[in-house]
Amino acid sequence: MNGGATPAAGVTVRVPAKVNVQLAVGPARPDGFHDLANVFLAVSLYDEVTATPADTLTVTCEGPDADRVPLDRTNLAARAAELLAARHGLSPDVHLHIRKAIPVAGGMAGGSADGAAALLACDALWGLDSPRETLLEICAELGSDVPFSLVGGAALGVGRGERLTGLSVAGPFHWVFAVADGGLSTPAVYAEFDRLTPDAAPPAASPALLDALSTGDTTALAATLVNDLQPAAVSLRPSLAATLRAGLDAGALAALVSGSGPTTAFLVKDPDAATAVAAALRASGTCRTTHTATSPAPGATLL
Numbered sequence: 694m695n696g697g698a699t700p701a702a703g704v705t706v707r708v709p710a711k712v713n714v715q716l717a718v719g720p721a722r723p724d725g726f727h728d729l730a731n732v733f734l735a736v737s738l739y740d741e742v743t744a745t746p747a748d749t750l751t752v753t754c755e756g757p758d759a760d761r762v763p764l765d766r767t768n769l770a771a772r773a774a775e776l777l778a779a780r781h782g783l784s785p786d787v788h789l790h791i792r793k794a795i796p797v798a799g800g801m802a803g804g805s806a807d808g809a810a811a812l813l814a815c816d817a818l819w820g821l822d823s824p825r826e827t828l829l830e831i832c833a834e835l836g837s838d839v840p841f842s843l844v845g846g847a848a849l850g851v852g853r854g855e856r857l858t859g860l861s862v863a864g865p866f867h868w869v870f871a872v873a874d875g876g877l878s879t880p881a882v883y884a885e886f887d888r889l890t891p892d893a894a895p896p897a898a899s900p901a902l903l904d905a906l907s908t909g910d911t912t913a914l915a916a917t918l919v920n921d922l923q924p925a926a927v928s929l930r931p932s933l934a935a936t937l938r939a940g941l942d943a944g945a946l947a948a949l950v951s952g953s954g955p956t957t958a959f960l961v962k963d964p965d966a967a968t969a970v971a972a973a974l975r976a977s978g979t980c981r982t983t984h985t986a987t988s989p990a991p992g993a994t995l996l
């Protein structure tokens with residue numbers, strides 16, 4: 694528990710983590726961002742955000758890594774409340790309580806998820822009933838991954854990743870996630886990508902990967918998973934190579950760094966394989982803990 698008591702009542706939103714099954718990264722743009730072809734897939738690992746009326750904007754957090762979650766205005770949940778309130782001339786007097794299961798600074802859009810969840814929760818609490826388009830606009834203002842946290846399922850993000858097109862996705866796909874010690878800074882990983890990839894090509898989505906998603910073909914998806922940020926994440930955190938190896942040795946069909954890392958993602962055949970690969974990863978001593986999950990998963994949802 695970080696920062697206070699659990700609220701007794703309020704509006705609660707459940708929101709999923711994501712894995713990028715394809716993250717194609719182009720050269721740095723003049724604004725410092727990178728054009729992406731970013732294929733997001735939501736996974737069944739969830740944070741919950743509860744919004745209750747309060748005298749002033751406060752954020753509290755519970756969960757195994759709650760002490761690593763900022764409770765000030767840098768928290769995307771707080772910023773979401775501020776942006777929504779500002780649009781309506783309201784004061785963002787709300788207590789946001791985060792139940793955190795998504796790894797912190799792990800490359801699974803945990804902070805983005807909390808931003809999208811807080812936005813939806815405040816919208817309901819304040820009775821605003823904002824159109825979906827408005828919520829998506831605010832999400833894009835909060836961060837490149839936030840619109841996808843609202844939408845869930847599977848989507849292709851272009852531009853800096855915020856311009857979404859929904860994708861057809863079957864499934865279920867079964868995943869194991871290995872959580873590393875500490876986080877990685879997303880800007881630092883992109884900077885390392887620039888250093889390692891001076892000749893980055895314009896990004897494009899892989900037709901074979903989109904086909905594997907829509908047909909629910911795990912073997913085909915395993916053959917097409919690709920993350921252009923992986924060499925940069927491994928360069929900054931060389932120990933990730935051993936984690937990736939340990940999961941493959943344990944029978945995962947494919948392994949990759951999730952987003953900007955340092956969480957690693959392992960695609961497996963079925964729930965039994967997920968249990969076995971997770972146990973082997975924990976026994977390998979190359980990660981702090983593991984989660985198993987399936988995809989697709991729904992986006993931010995009022996409970």
Ligand code: C5P
Pocket residue numbers: 725726727728729835836837838852853854879880881883
């Ligand atoms: O949009 P968001 O706030 O999540 O981005 C965090 C950082 O990640 C940016 O400041 C930038 O350094 C990097 N980034 C990028 N290109 C993207 C998305 C993020 O360079 N498409």
